[in-house]
Amino acid sequence: MWHALAVVSSLSVFLLGLASPVFAHGLAGKRFFPSTIAIEDPFVSDELTLPNITHIKRRASGDEPAARETSFSGEYSKRITPNFGLSLEGTLVHVDPDHGEVLDGFENLEVGLKYQAFTSAAHEAIVSLGLSWEVGGTGRRAIGAESFDVVTPAILFGKGFGDLPDSLSALKPLALTGVVGLAIPTRAKTRTVKVEGDEVEVEVEKNPNVVTWGFAIEYSLPYLTSYVRDYGLPDFVRRLIPLVEIELQTPIDRGQGGRTTGTVNPGVIWAGKFFQVGVEAVVPINERTGKNVGIRGMLHFFLDDLFPNLIGRPLFGR
Amino acid sequence: MARRLSAGLVLSLLLAVATGAGAHAFLDRAEPRVGGKVHAPPARVSLWFTERLEPAYSRVKVVDDTGRQVDKADGAVDAADARVLRASLPPLAPGTYKVIWRVLSVDTHVTEGDFTFSVAR
Numbered sequence: 001m002w003h004a005l006a007v008v009s010s011l012s013v014f015l016l017g018l019a020s021p022v023f024a025h026g027l028a029g030k031r032f033f034p035s036t037i038a039i040e041d042p043f044v045s046d047e048l049t050l051p052n053i054t055h056i057k058r059r060a061s062g063d064e065p066a067a068r069e070t071s072f073s074g075e076y077s078k079r080i081t082p083n084f085g086l087s088l089e090g091t092l093v094h095v096d097p098d099h100g101e102v103l104d105g106f107e108n109l110e111v112g113l114k115y116q117a118f119t120s121a122a123h124e125a126i127v128s129l130g131l132s133w134e135v136g137g138t139g140r141r142a143i144g145a146e147s148f149d150v151v152t153p154a155i156l157f158g159k160g161f162g163d164l165p166d167s168l169s170a171l172k173p174l175a176l177t178g179v180v181g182l183a184i185p186t187r188a189k190t191r192t193v194k195v196e197g198d199e200v201e202v203e204v205e206k207n208p209n210v211v212t213w214g215f216a217i218e219y220s221l222p223y224l225t226s227y228v229r230d231y232g233l234p235d236f237v238r239r240l241i242p243l244v245e246i247e248l249q250t251p252i253d254r255g256q257g258g259r260t261t262g263t264v265n266p267g268v269i270w271a272g273k274f275f276q277v278g279v280e281a282v283v284p285i286n287e288r289t290g291k292n293v294g295i296r297g298m299l300h301f302f303l304d305d306l307f308p309n310l311i312g313r314p315l316f317g318r
Numbered sequence: 319m320a321r322r323l324s325a326g327l328v329l330s331l332l333l334a335v336a337t338g339a340g341a342h343a344f345l346d347r348a349e350p351r352v353g354g355k356v357h358a359p360p361a362r363v364s365l366w367f368t369e370r371l372e373p374a375y376s377r378v379k380v381v382d383d384t385g386r387q388v389d390k391a392d393g394a395v396d397a398a399d400a401r402v403l404r405a406s407l408p409p410l411a412p413g414t415y416k417v418i419w420r421v422l423s424v425d426t427h428v429t430e431g432d433f434t435f436s437v438a439r
Contacts, residue, residue, distance in 0.1 A: 027342070027429070029430070030430065030431045030432075032344075121430075166434075169353075222344070225352065226344060226345040226346075226352060226431060226433070227345075227352065227431055227432065227433050228352065228353055228433070229351075229352060229353030229354070230347060230348070230351045230352040230353060230354065232351075273341050273368070274341065302341075305341040305342065305427075308425050308426075308427075
């Protein structure tokens, strides 16, 4: 795992050295919104995340021992029209328990649709509607992939604060993005039959509907430098966007209502001309979520700038 | 396997970068500086962008705090450097001025923005 992280880090540093220190991708007026690492961003765009790596130690739960879990995910997003896009996401999970067998396998494939319904350049605002579909049975059961589908309609938004009065100019680089969705499993209960010798045990697991919600608060040094005040920061620093992402899940029924889990993810993104890199800590919000702090990193490519006349443009419209 | 895929993809993308992909033109720096204060009225404003600009579709103007245009209406892309946009200024009175720009990079991405600078008394 650490070898993989080292490879990604090395590549990122290599790319940082080659790329011009400018940025691209999700825009609303003057505001450049980077792609957030933990939560879905509100933009429809041609982009590729590869990889997004998360490493965290899970605590023991029931019969399951504590384990170090590392996930490698990739997501490809493609604009069908300028405001409507499709995405595909796959995640490979490596589970290394304190005792027992090491497991590797894919989570279920995720297919997403997103429609960018509203954009205001003057107010640096955007609202999108999304629908994601976790395709049941496409992942490995042993690492937790379910056999049923989960459909999640969601609303996503982004808002920059560049329209604040000049007396609050130091706050203009702030931006907020967020997503609120409802994950609806297509099966209310899952029955698992275990046979040990002459004993047959049937376990019934309830699958609640879950509100998935998250926010990211960002302070854009590129925005500060280009539109508010140029403090003469070094090139590398002026491309940084410190942020805190909050990612939460709240079941609402089937005996688990209100048992919120989630993480707070403070970190930083460096946005370049054709790609961005980011790293965050993964901090559980409560005991129910876990006790250990993890780490998440992402390398993300702006295909609309890399291949403006090939795969980086909408299939229809301009 | 995932590592090899990542490395292969990164190399492919690097090749694409090397073969002239384009991007949005963002303001890299300006003179007078964004949000800065100058003690002598500047003779012009100069804006350096991160990409080459299309001269026919790139504009800059300077307005005073009442919104009145104060530059000499000659804002244009520098003939010697397509990343630079300039506009000449008459002697400016002390006060705060706003620079408003809208540019088209050579790969057809449009960006716009504004910033202020002030001339000290």
